[in-house]
Amino acid sequence: MGTDIHTALEVKIGGAWTCLTTIEPYDDDDSWLSPKDSIADDRNYGFFAAMADVRNGFGFAGCDTGDAITPIAMPRGIPEDLSPEVQAWYNQGIEHTPSWHTLADILAYDWTQPRTQRGWVTHREWARYACAGQPDAWSGDISGGMIVHVPPSAFALRWAEAKRHFNLPEQRWAQSHLWHPRGEDDEALEKWFLEKWDGKRPYTQVQWTRPLYDSMGHQMGELMAEMLAVSIKHGVPHEDVRIVFYFDS
Numbered sequence: 001m002g003t004d005i006h007t008a009l010e011v012k013i014g015g016a017w018t019c020l021t022t023i024e025p026y027d028d029d030d031s032w033l034s035p036k037d038s039i040a041d042d043r044n045y046g047f048f049a050a051m052a053d054v055r056n057g058f059g060f061a062g063c064d065t066g067d068a069i070t071p072i073a074m075p076r077g078i079p080e081d082l083s084p085e086v087q088a089w090y091n092q093g094i095e096h097t098p099s100w101h102t103l104a105d106i107l108a109y110d111w112t113q114p115r116t117q118r119g120w121v122t123h124r125e126w127a128r129y130a131c132a133g134q135p136d137a138w139s140g141d142i143s144g145g146m147i148v149h150v151p152p153s154a155f156a157l158r159w160a161e162a163k164r165h166f167n168l169p170e171q172r173w174a175q176s177h178l179w180h181p182r183g184e185d186d187e188a189l190e191k192w193f194l195e196k197w198d199g200k201r202p203y204t205q206v207q208w209t210r211p212l213y214d215s216m217g218h219q220m221g222e223l224m225a226e227m228l229a230v231s232i233k234h235g236v237p238h239e240d241v242r243i244v245f246y247f248d249s
Contacts, residue, residue: 003249012240019085040223046215052099059140066117075099095248103227104238111213120203127179134208
């Protein structure tokens with residue numbers, strides 16, 4: 001089961017918080033309130049970990065997805081001074097881990113801290129990892145009757161055997177023949193590579209490290225840009241712009 005974030009943006013004007021997110025009935029025949037123009041609400045577990053220690057180093061059923069990072073703050077709960085619109089939305093009931101951050105909190109946070117991730121990958125993604133230092137697609141865990149878990153050394157050894165068998169030259173990005181097969185020769189190499197596992201699908205777990213900001217897509221930039229724009233437009237300090245949010249799973 002996945003986890004999602006639900007957000008609303010507020011600005012403090014004249015000592016009271018004002019909601020800037022459109023919150024209205026989900027549709028014409030429904031009294032259930034829902035934000036219509038939320039920001040930074042895509043699913044990204046690195047972002048969730050930074051925002052409130054949610055999915056921080058683990059995934060569904062507790063599977064290992066990497067080392068935990070230091071969040072902006074541990075969950076703070078629901079602010080006591082919510083804007084009326086957000087209060088009405090929250091009064092419907094929220095699932096878990098409500099919190100909030102001001103723009104000052106967001107800007108003071110170390111988005112450059114290293115984030116070490118781990119994931120189970122196919123032979124193709126292992127080859128991409130061997131070339132580029134990180135995979136493009138991975139899973140926190142994988143199982144099934146046709147799945148076999150192998151150590152990374154098993155793929156590395158099989159690749160060394162493949163290079164000898166097919167007389168491949170020593171060159172940078174050589175594993176791209178396996179990562180992105182092109183033509184009959186590469187397809188034959190991939191078929192030979194997998195024969196070792198007798199029709200089963202081998203996966204291995206790899207680990208890589210990159211700056212936190214590089215692991216969360218557009219959300220960090222979107223959040224900062226939107227909040228800074230509010231601060232400038234309304235002429236208020238960074239402490240008077242905040243994002244309130246909660247999660248569901």
